[in-house]
Amino acid sequence: MGEHSPQGGGRALTALLFAVYLLLLVWLVLWKFEVPWVGGGVLRQVKxxxxxxxxxxxxxxxxxxxxNAAFxxxxxxxxxxxxxxxxxxxGVAVAAGASLALEVAQYVLAVGSSDVTDLIANSAGALAGIGVVxxxxxxxxxxxxxxxxxxxLIGTVLAVLATALFVVSPLRYAPPQDGAATPGYSATVERGPL
Known part of the structure; x- marks a missing residue:
C-alpha cells in the first residue's frame, strides 16, 4: 500500500465512521439487530x-x-x-482477528454458531475491501x-438507515430468547449470515 493517509479532519471522520461500522457489525453478528441478550446454550455450536x-x-x-464476505x-x-x-x-490479519473475536463471543454468549467458514469469508471480504482501496x-x-x-460516509449513513428500517420492521432473524415463537421469525434464517 502507498504512503497516502487521510489528513487531520479526514482521518478523524474516517475513524469515527469505522467506529460506527464496528458497532453495527457487532450488533449484527451477535444479536442480528435485536435487543442484546445471552443465550441458554442451545446455540452454542462450533463448526x-x-x-x-x-x-x-x-x-x-x-x-x-x-x-459474510460483503459485511x-x-x-x-x-x-x-x-x-x-x-x-x-x-489488514487481513486484523480482520481475521476481529472475526475470530466475534466467533468466540458468539460461543461464549451462546447467541449463534461459531463457524470456521465465517472466519474465511470475513477475511476474504476484508481482503476485497483492501483491494478496492x-x-x-x-x-x-x-x-x-x-x-x-x-x-x-455515504455507505455508513445508508447502513445506519437500513439498520433503522430493519429494526422497526416486523422481520426477525435472531432466534427467540425464550424458545417461544416470535412473530416474523423464520426458522429458515435461524443461523443467518455471520
Whole structure:
C-alpha cells in the first residue's frame, strides 16, 4: 500500500465512521439487530469444517458466505484508509482477528454458531475491501482519500438507515430468547449470515 493517509479532519471522520461500522457489525453478528441478550446454550455450536456439514451444523449456503464476505468489505476499506503503510496481509490479519473475536463471543454468549467458514469469508471480504482501496489509489492517486472518505460516509449513513428500517420492521432473524415463537421469525434464517 502507498504512503497516502487521510489528513487531520479526514482521518478523524474516517475513524469515527469505522467506529460506527464496528458497532453495527457487532450488533449484527451477535444479536442480528435485536435487543442484546445471552443465550441458554442451545446455540452454542462450533463448526470447524469449512463449507461442509459437520456435527449438527448444515453446510453453509452460498448466500451466507457471500453475505459474510460483503459485511467485511468495509472493514478492509477502513483498515486500508486508516493504516495506509500496512502491507495487505496485516489488514487481513486484523480482520481475521476481529472475526475470530466475534466467533468466540458468539460461543461464549451462546447467541449463534461459531463457524470456521465465517472466519474465511470475513477475511476474504476484508481482503476485497483492501483491494478496492488499492485500485482506487491507482486510479485516483492523490484524490483517493477524499473520494473514499465520501464513499465511506455515504455507505455508513445508508447502513445506519437500513439498520433503522430493519429494526422497526416486523422481520426477525435472531432466534427467540425464550424458545417461544416470535412473530416474523423464520426458522429458515435461524443461523443467518455471520
Amino acid at each position: 470447524l469444517v469449512p463449507f461442509l456439514p459437520s456435527g449438527d451444523a448444515d453446510a453453509n449456503t452460498a448466500r451466507e458466505i457471500v453475505a 467485511f468489505v468495509p472493514f478492509g476499506i477502513y483498515v486500508a484508509l486508516l493504516a495506509p503503510a500496512w502491507r495487505w496481509w496485516k 488499492a485500485l482506487a489509489r491507482r486510479r485516483l492517486q492523490a484524490r483517493t482519500e477524499v473520494v473514499m472518505a465520501r464513499v465511506c
